[in-house]
Amino acid sequence: MSLDQTPYFDYDDEEKESEGKEMGFLDHLEELRWHLIRAAGAIVFFMVFAFVFIEDIYEGIILAPSKTDFWTYRMLCKLGDLVHAPGLCVEKLQFSLMSREVSGQFVMAFTSAAIIGLVFAFPYVFWEIWRFVVPGLKPSERKSARGAVFYVTLLFFSGVFFGYYVVSPMAINFLVNFQISKSIENQFDIGSYISLLATLTLACGVAxxxxxxxxxxxxxxxxxxxxxxxxxxxxxxVILIVAAVITPSPDVTSQILVAFPLYILYEVSIFISAREEKRKLAEEKLAL
Structure with missing residues (x-):
């Protein structure tokens, strides 16, 4: 993988023509303001869309990891049957979700819609920021960073899906089934559940x-x-520490599942760094 391949969301001809024009500080602020306004508009658009269909989103996406028929749990059961390890199968999740405030469900619907709006608008938001940054780069820098929006978006959504389908269900399964006494029932506030799910998925997206x-x-x-x-x-x-922070449960399996892809990304990063360093040395030789 390299950021110097596969152009994606390149800036338009109008921006190319304005590359050589000097802009004052206030002009830069005005341009940044409009980029941010358009980015915020995209977030609001997806947020409103999510709020309109919030019931379906909750049943099909947000609450899905809290049910034993979730895709990850079903795959674990199949894996358990395959390797003759029935302990991998998640047969029950001992908890119930509650809303203890009058405005609790409305607030969580609004909050969830905002998070979903931010996630789905991420490619456009980053593109707007990138369009503001690109004109200030040198031609060689623009060439080497071509495709940045594509790769950033790809990595972000890969992390989000990994956090949603792997880290979150593992953490939820461990935390809700852990008991210090059978007389204590697990009744969690919906806000706590949403916070856990959002933190794990977004943290993986950033990582x-x-x-x-x-x-x-x-x-x-x-x-x-x-x-x-x-x-x-x-x-x-460091990766193991980060994995321990991302996964709130002390379950070693969950931490290894997070640490493994991060280590793979670290090795990929070495390859990318080596290619970039080699390219820089080649440019320096040509400049002499």
Missing amino acids: FQLPVAIFVLTKIGVIGPQFMRTYRKHAVV
């Missing part, structure tokens, strides 16, 4: 941006492939 972050750091000379190879063992420790 999956590691290759992009390494590309940028290599580009500005802060980090390089040799550094990453030298401190690979230290990185593994």
Whole structure:
């Protein structure tokens, strides 16, 4: 994977023509303001759409990991049958969801719609920010960063899906079935459930941006492939710590499931960093 391939959401001809024009500080602020307004408009659009269909979204998406017929639990049961490990099958989730405030369900519907609006508008929001940044880059920098919106979006949604289908159900299964006494019933507030689900999915979406972050750091000379190879063992420790933070449960299986893809992304980041460093050295030789 490289950010110097596959152009995606490239800026338009009007922006290309204005590259060489000098803009004042207030002009930059005005341009940024309109980019942010359009980005906010996209978030509001998806937020309203989600709010209109909030009941279907709750039943089919948000509350799905709280039910034993969720896709992940069914796959675990099939895996358990395949490897003769019935313990993998999730047969019950011992908890119920409650709303203890008068405005609780309305507030959670509004909050959930806002989160969904932000997630689905993310590609457009990043594109608007990218359009503001691109004119200030050098031609060589624009060329090497071409396709940035595509890769950032791909990594973000990969992380979100991983958090939703892997991390969240594992964490929910562990936390709701953990009991210090059988006389204590698990009755969780809907806000607590939504907070857990949103935190895990969005945290994974952000964590999956590691290759992009390494590309940028290599580009500005802060980090390089040799550094990453030298401190690979230290990185593994950091990844395990991050996995422990992302997964609120002390379940080792959940933490390993999070740490493994992060380590793969770390190795991919070394490859990306090496390619970028090689390209920079080639450009420096040509400049001499």
